[in-house]
Amino acid sequence: MxxxxxxxxxxxxxxxxxxxxxxxxxxxxxxxxxxxxxxxxxxxxxxxxxxxxxxxxxxxxxxxxxxSQPPAPTSAALDLDWQTVALGDRVVDASGVTVLLTPPPDGVIPLTGGYLNPSLRPDRQLAAAAARAVRRPDAWALPPLAGLTELRRWFAAQAGGDVTGSDTLIVSGGQAALTHAFRALAAPGTPLLVETPTYPGALAAAKAAGLRATAVPMDRDGVLPDLLAEAFAVTGARVFYCQPTLHNPTGATLPRERREQVLAVARAAGAFVIEDDYARYLMPRAPAPMVSMDAHGTVVHVNSLTKILAPGLRLAAVIARGPAAHRLRASQLVESFVVARPLQETALEFVGSPAWTRHLSAVTADLTARRDALAAALTARLPEAELHLLPQGGLHLWVRLPPHVSEDAVVEEAGRQGVLVSPGRMYYPSEPPGPRLRVTHVAATHLAELTEGVRRLAAAYQAVTKTS
Missing domain, CATH: 1.10.10.10 (Winged helix-like DNA-binding domain superfamily/Winged helix DNA-binding domain)
Incomplete structure (x- = not known):
């Protein structure tokens, strides 16, 4: 069943x-x-x-x-069938994102998710920063339309190269940044090139924007530039979405030479590269982003504070130049005017305080320990699950199951055993090449719970393979 x-x-x-x-x-x-x-x-x-x-x-x-209390009686049932015709056949599928954002039931160990466990979040320091922020004289005034000047300068400095604050737009989180970028850079019905596998939230946002996601293969160093060039030529696409640092879900990080090749390919195709730099602060020494190497306005760069700080801090920056920047700013204004000033002020207070560097150091050290513990537990208890690579940081490990094993059956049995994992198929824009799992180490409360989660996963795997 x-x-x-x-x-x-x-x-x-x-x-x-x-x-x-x-x-x-x-x-x-x-x-x-x-x-x-x-x-x-x-x-x-x-x-x-x-x-x-x-x-x-x-x-x-x-x-x-x-x-629940029974509803008050009504004279007739509400008939909403007419909406099906009025809405048409363009469906917004949020199922993959919903699964990743839904908290686990009591007693279930989460080996999935994308945010820091509460034990790793700097909640007290964020609260102190928020208290200082709302005491600023203009805390509740309308902020500059592109975002606070100081915050934009900070994000520009993080990007490096010749990026300036005037190139930077503050938006409500990384997911909103992707939505704006897809709508601004590509017309409905056109192709969007993506790495395969890729982040499900990007696939959902692309589909909602009316774009057709087209897969470009990867190896352990990231996207393959020659196949990217071929995909541009065959599809006529003008946008490539990628995560060059700690790619979700594989953990791959593009080396500098390949980053330069990707930029050259996109430049030759007259296309944009959307660089989703979501994991910049989830490793000890992140490489220079592609936007810092870009001299032609090819890269639209996204950097978010949500992953490293807290899911409630919905704040990110989009860096772009030329007409693309004007269109992105117009999209932000039309959709939501501005990002709430108290949120921007809080972020600015926090990243400008000593708490920011202390938090980065503590989190990257903890994530390294969790990554190693998860990899060791998988090797010891589930050797049949082949680790794609050991990433330089980040939140996840990507594993391949033997071809004869049912990915769906393992995920379902894992839930029955009391552990949640992410099925690999949700990360593919088309048919997956075989059974995969994304296993996350950041959501568990501590290392002992992480190890117990792997034990339950191994028990689920054994139960499935014994009956298959």
Whole structure:
């Protein structure tokens, strides 16, 4: 039974049980439902999510799920079928992003996710920076339309080369930056070249913008320049999206020579390179970004503070030059005017304080220890999972399963065993070459939990391969 049918079955059983309960009654705990029905915690969580969406139950974190109050009677059911015709067939698929952002159920170890565990976040220092920020005289005034001048200069200095603050635009996080860039640089219906595999959030944003993602192969050093040139020639694309530093999910980092080759290929094709530099602060010594080597306005550079600081700090910079910069700024203004000034002031306070350098040092050291612990645990307990490479930093490891193993079955059984991993297929713009998993070390609370997560994953793998 696949996961969707399991969720539907558990939801149907719970609907029937609800008929014998009163408003306010508590449902059995998630752990009890897992035991009673022999399904994974993820299945139970999503079945309860369906019932909550239907208005049948309400969930209270740390307390459980309860029967909701019945809705007030209406004269007739609301008919919304007409919207299907009015909306047309352009679907915005957020399923991959939703999976990555959904917190794990109680008792489930997350070997997935993209943000620092709360134990690694500088919450107290951010709170102190926010307190200082809101005391500034103009904290609640309208900021400059492109962002605070000092913050733009700071991001420009991080990029290096001859980048200036006037080239920089402050936006509401890296995902918003990608959305703006895709819409500004490519017309709906045109191709967008991407590395394969690639970040699912970029694929979702590209699809929402009406673009056709076209895969360009990689090796352990990143995208292959000769195949990139061929893809530009065959498709006529004018935009290439990439993550040259600690690529998600593979962990590859482009060496300088290949960065120069990618720029030369894009320049020859008259195309833009969107450089998603999301992981710049997740390794001890990040290489110079491609934008610092760019003398022709080819690179549109994205740098975010969210990954290194906190998921609630939705703030990033987009660096671009020429007409592309004008179009990006217009996109930002039309969509949301500006980024909230208190958020910008808070970021500026934090990166200008000693807490910033201390935090960088502590996080990169911790991530190195977690990476090594995860790699060692996988080698010891799950040797059948081949590690693509040991990245220089970052949050993830990319592993290949034997060809005969069902990726979906391993992911489903892992959830049943109490550990979450990301299926590889969600990272491909087209058919994946085989079963893969992305395994994350940053979301676990500590190294012991990380090791236990791998033990559960290995148990799931053994259970699947014994029955296949």
């Amino acid at each position: 696949n996961q969707d049918s399991s969720i539907a079955q558990i939801a149907a059983i719970l609907r029937e049980e609800l008929s014998g309960l009163r408003a306010g009654d508590r449902l059995p705990s998630s752990r009890e439902l897992v035991r009673r029905h022999g399904v994974s915690p993820v299945t139970v969580s999503r079945a309860l999510g369906r019932l909550a969406a239907e208005g049948r139950v309400v969930t209270r974190p740390g307390s459980g799920a309860y029967v």
